Amino acid sequence: MKKKVISRFTMILFVIGLMTAIQYNTINEPDTRDTRDIWEIRQELSREKQLHSELLSEISALDETLAKYEKAKDDSPEQALKETVEELRETAGLTEITGPGLQIFIEPSAEAIVTGQNIEQVSPELLIRLINEINRFNDIELSIDGKRLINTSPIRDINGRTTVNGLPVGTPPFEIKVAAGTADNAEKLYNHLKASSILDSFYIDNLSVNVIQPQDEITVEAYDEELGINYLNAMEEE
Amino acid sequence: MWLAILGLILGVSLGLLTDIRIPPEYANYLSIAVLASLDTLFGGIRAHLQQVYDDKVFVSGFFFNILLAAGLAFLGVHLGVDLYLAAIFAFGVRLFQNIAVIRRILLSKWAEKKEIRESV
Numbered sequence: 001m002k003k004k005v006i007s008r009f010t011m012i013l014f015v016i017g018l019m020t021a022i023q024y025n026t027i028n029e030p031d032t033r034d035t036r037d038i039w040e041i042r043q044e045l046s047r048e049k050q051l052h053s054e055l056l057s058e059i060s061a062l063d064e065t066l067a068k069y070e071k072a073k074d075d076s077p078e079q080a081l082k083e084t085v086e087e088l089r090e091t092a093g094l095t096e097i098t099g100p101g102l103q104i105f106i107e108p109s110a111e112a113i114v115t116g117q118n119i120e121q122v123s124p125e126l127l128i129r130l131i132n133e134i135n136r137f138n139d140i141e142l143s144i145d146g147k148r149l150i151n152t153s154p155i156r157d158i159n160g161r162t163t164v165n166g167l168p169v170g171t172p173p174f175e176i177k178v179a180a181g182t183a184d185n186a187e188k189l190y191n192h193l194k195a196s197s198i199l200d201s202f203y204i205d206n207l208s209v210n211v212i213q214p215q216d217e218i219t220v221e222a223y224d225e226e227l228g229i230n231y232l233n234a235m236e237e238e
Numbered sequence: 239m240w241l242a243i244l245g246l247i248l249g250v251s252l253g254l255l256t257d258i259r260i261p262p263e264y265a266n267y268l269s270i271a272v273l274a275s276l277d278t279l280f281g282g283i284r285a286h287l288q289q290v291y292d293d294k295v296f297v298s299g300f301f302f303n304i305l306l307a308a309g310l311a312f313l314g315v316h317l318g319v320d321l322y323l324a325a326i327f328a329f330g331v332r333l334f335q336n337i338a339v340i341r342r343i344l345l346s347k348w349a350e351k352k353e354i355r356e357s358v
Contacts, residue, residue, distance in 0.1 A: 005286065008293060010245035012282070012300055016275045017246040021253020023272055026265045 093150035093223040097141045100186045101179035101218035104130075104193070105210040106172045112206035119206065121162050121171050124155050126201060130176075130209070131155065133198050137189050139181030141220045145174040148223040165225060172207055179220045186214035267308045270325050274303040277329040280336040287343045303329075 036044075065084065072080035089095050108119045131149065134140055142149050147164040149155075154165070161168040180186035193199075193211045202209050260268060278300040285291040307325040314321025 004293065005291065006239070006241050008296060009242040009279075009282065012275070012279055012297075013242050013246040014249040015300075016272065016279060017249025017251075018253045019249075019268060019272050019275065021250045022258050022260060023265065023268045025253065025257060025259050026262060026268065 092227065093141065093148050094227075096222045097179045097220045098217060099179045099181060100183040100214060100216050101141075101177065101220070102186055102190055102214045103212040103218065104176040104178065105212065106174055106176065106202070107208050107210055108172050109203060109206050109208040117206055119171055122169065122202075122207065123205065124157050124162050126205060127162060127164075127169070128155050129201065130198055133193065133196055134178055134189065136192070137180060137185055139185060140189075141179040143177050143221045145169045145176070146221055148221050150223050152228070153223075165223075177218055177220050179218050180214075183214065183216065190214050266322065267311050270307040270311050270322055270329075271304045273326060273329045273333075274307040275300060277333050277336070278303050280333055280340065284336045284339050284343075287340060 068083070069077075069080050086095075090097070106122060112119065127144070131142070131144075134142060144155075144164045147153075147167055147169070149164065154163075156163060158166070158168075163169065178186075178189065180189050190211060190213065193209075199209045278296070281299065282291065282296045285296070307322075307329065310325050311322035314323075
C-alpha cells in the first residue's frame with residue numbers, strides 16, 4: 001500500500017517537474033540573436049573609431065593645458081588660470097564668436113504672400129529639427145533671432161509663442177546665425193542644408209528657408225542671461 | 239519520500255536538458271496547469287497526513303484539475319472574460335489552505351513526539 005502511494009507521488013512529481021521545466025524554458029527564451037550584417041557592424045565600428053579619435057584629441061588638449069600650467073607655475077599662475085576661464089566662458093557660450101559661418105533666413109514663402117495667408121510662427125518642433133540638422137556638424141555656435149543657443153537653451157512653446165531661452169522668437173522673417181569654426185565646415189554645412197529635406201518641412205508651414213552663402217566673418221551674439229547653476233557648488237577647500 | 243523527490247529532480251532535469259519549448263501563446267495554459275498540479279500535490283500530501291488518502295481521487299484529481307484549468311482558460315480567451323483568473327484564485331487559495339493544514343499537522347506531530355520523549 002505504502003509503496004503504491006510513493007510511486008504515485010513520484011509519478012505526479014515527475015510530471016510537475018517536467019511541466020515546470022518546460023514552462024521555465026518557454027519563459028526564458030534566449031536573447032534575440034545578433035542579426036546585423038557585415039555592413040552594419042562596419043558602421044558601428046567606424047562610429048566607435050570616431051569616438052575614439054575624439055577622445056584622443058580631447059586628451060591631447062587637456063595635456064596641453066596641463067603643460068601650460070606646469071610652465072606657468074613659476075612665472076605667472078594667474079595668466080594660465082585667466083586663459084582657462086576665458087576658454088571655459090567661450091565653451092559655455094558667454095562670449096561673442098566671430099568666424100566663418102553662414103546666415104539662414106526664415107521667411108514667409110512667396111506663395112503664402114501672394115495668396116495672402118496668415119504667417120504663423122515657426123513651431124518649436126520644426127525649429128528643433130532645423131537646429132539638430134545644423135548640429136550634425138562639429139564646432140557649431142548659433143543664435144536664433146539674436147538669442148544665443150547654449151547647451152541648456154530650451155526651445156519651447158510658452159503661451160502659444162515659440163521661445164528660445166525663454167524669450168519669444170519673432171514671426172518670420174528672422175535670422176539664424178551659425179558660426180561653423182572653419183570655412184571648410186561652413187561650406188559643408190551650406191551644401192548639406194541646401195540639399196536637406198528640412199526645407200520641405202518648412203514649406204508645409206508656408207515658410208521658406210533662405211540659406212546664404214558662407215561668409216568669412218559671422219558674429220554670433222553672446223549668451224546674455226544668468227546661467228542657472230542651481231546644482232553646482234564650489235568645492236570646500238581642505 | 240526520497241523516491242518522490244528523485245522523481246521531481248528527474249522531471250526537472252529532463253525538461254531542462256531536452257530543452258523542450260512550447261509556443262509562447264500556450265505558456266499561459268501551462269502555467270495554470272502547473273498551478274493546478276501543485277494544488278493537487280499538496281492536497282494529496284494533506285490527505286495522506288490526515289489518513290484519508292485515496293489513490294483514485296489523487297490521480298484523477300491531478301489530471302482533471304489540469305484539464306479543467308486549461309479548459310477554463312481556453313474558454314476565457316474565447317469569451318473575452320479572464321476566466322483563468324478564477325482558476326488562479328481558486329487554486330492559489332486552496333494551495334495556501336492545504337499548506338497551512340500540512341504545517342499544523344506536522345507541528346502537532348512534532349509536539350507529540352517531544353512530549354513523549356520528555357515523559358520518557
